[in-house]
Amino acid sequence: MLKFLRKILSLQLKDCIKKRSEHGKNLVAVQLPNCNVCVEENKQCNCDHIIVEDRKNTSVVEGANVDVNADSSFVHAVINMVGMLIGLGQLSTPYAVEKGGWASAFLLVGLGVMCAYTSHILGKCLEKNPNLASYVDIGNQAFGSKGRCIVATFIYMEIFMALVSYTISLHDNLIIVFLGTHLKLKLAMLSTSQILTLVAILIALPSLWIRDMSSISFLSTGGILMSLLIFMCVAVTAIFGDVQANNHSIPALKLHNIPSISGLYVFGYGGHIVFPDLYKSMKNPSKFTKVYYMSPFN
Secondary structure, three states, rough: OOHHHHHHHHHHHHHHHHHHHHHHHHHEEEEOHHHHHHOOOOOOOOOOOOEEHHHHHHHHHHHHOOOOOOOOOOOHHHHHHHHHHHHHHOOOHHHHHHHHHHHHHHHHHHHHHHHHHHHHHHHOOOOOOOOOOOOOHHHHHHHHHHHHHHHHHHHHHHHHHHHHHHHHHEEEEEEOOOOOOOOOOOOOOOHHHHHHHHHHHHHHHHHOOOOHHHHHHHHHHHHHHHHHHHHHHHHHHHHOOOOOOOOOOOOOOOHHHHHHHHHHHHHHOOOHHHHHHHHHHEOOHHHHHHHHHHHOOO
């Protein structure tokens, strides 16, 4: 009977030692030279400068900073950025060049260089602190709660004004496309153009629930193709459509119009607001700067 109890106790002791040894592999003790005195005197060291780290817990904490939804490739990021930039600037830039003169195009190039540099700085900020996910977080990190409120106010105002601009443009163009169409709603006193605008907004509304940037890239591809189609239609009409310019010439520069057209040029780079989301969605965020440099050439 005693032998049987001894065997059980020895097995339990071996299991206990095995568990402690496995747990000890996950613990790293960093001991400074001053602790040698405690070791030599066989005393328990209670020094404050002993650092014990749990490898498993550390790996879990580090893994928490990784974005689970970061599944967008380099190509997807380029497509999304090209779709954003070409969609915003294609319609406003020709009008700005006409009003400001050919030389005002250098302002567009200068703003593009500035936007490229700020996007590079933005990528560095997000790389340095993985917990940052938006301009609001960057404002909070740099200037505290007041900076967070100020940045959030400007960001949301920009988004709202951009949506208003797109809605106005959508309304004006739908009237031309569906010229002669008459629609009426019995429950609402809306004109035909207002009904068409409302229908277009409702069609685009489900895209708000798409959170995967790789899926949004397919929508961006459609936007790029539509922009190229518009450009080709204008070019073909100008070349083969016997369009008369009526001796309309664009001057080299109109200084008095520069303040007004600057907003149109800046609007072409309004996609800068989504850059943090593009960065966070990339599998390899280190290529974010290359994405922006590649976008204007596409």
